[in-house]
Amino acid sequence: MSVLDVGQVRIHSGSADQEAALQEAADILVAAGAVTPAYLDAMRQREQTVSTFMGNGLAIPHGTNEMKDTILDSALSVVRYDGGVDWAGEPVTFVIGIAGKGDAHLEILSQIALLFSEDDEVAKLSAAQTPEELFALLSAVNDQQ
Numbered sequence: 001m002s003v004l005d006v007g008q009v010r011i012h013s014g015s016a017d018q019e020a021a022l023q024e025a026a027d028i029l030v031a032a033g034a035v036t037p038a039y040l041d042a043m044r045q046r047e048q049t050v051s052t053f054m055g056n057g058l059a060i061p062h063g064t065n066e067m068k069d070t071i072l073d074s075a076l077s078v079v080r081y082d083g084g085v086d087w088a089g090e091p092v093t094f095v096i097g098i099a100g101k102g103d104a105h106l107e108i109l110s111q112i113a114l115l116f117s118e119d120d121e122v123a124k125l126s127a128a129q130t131p132e133e134l135f136a137l138l139s140a141v142n143d144q145q
Contacts, residue, residue, distance in 0.1 A: 015083030025097030042067030
């Protein structure tokens with residue numbers, strides 16, 4: 001089962017604010033059939049409790065545990081904002097939305113965190129010219145299921 005396909009990967013040359021980035025992350029997950037539209041509110045609630053900024057230009061917005069019923073399937077959305085996003089005062093380039101059915105999100109989160117802990121990998125992800133190239137660099141997340 002794939003949590004990521006190329007249609008869930010986007011690259012923007014400009015910037016966005018945090019709300020717009022959350023909206024896009026949620027929209028991609030809704031379009032993928034992974035969550036209901038209510039998942040956006042779950043993502044907002046999570047940010048109010050604790051920021052999902054992870055360092056190294058990465059934020060991984062995901063919903064609160066109370067909103068598990070808004071998750072239909074496990075999936076990721078990946079958006080790179082080359083102009084950056086101000087994520088509650090932290091600079092973010094990559095916004096990776098996560099929906100995990102059951103405990104799947106923990107495995108997915110650890111995969112993403114591992115990838116972004118390597119400066120060389122982050123440099124490759126930042127240098128990808130197209131969504132297809134970016135997807136190819138991230139497609140290993142599909143092997144974890």
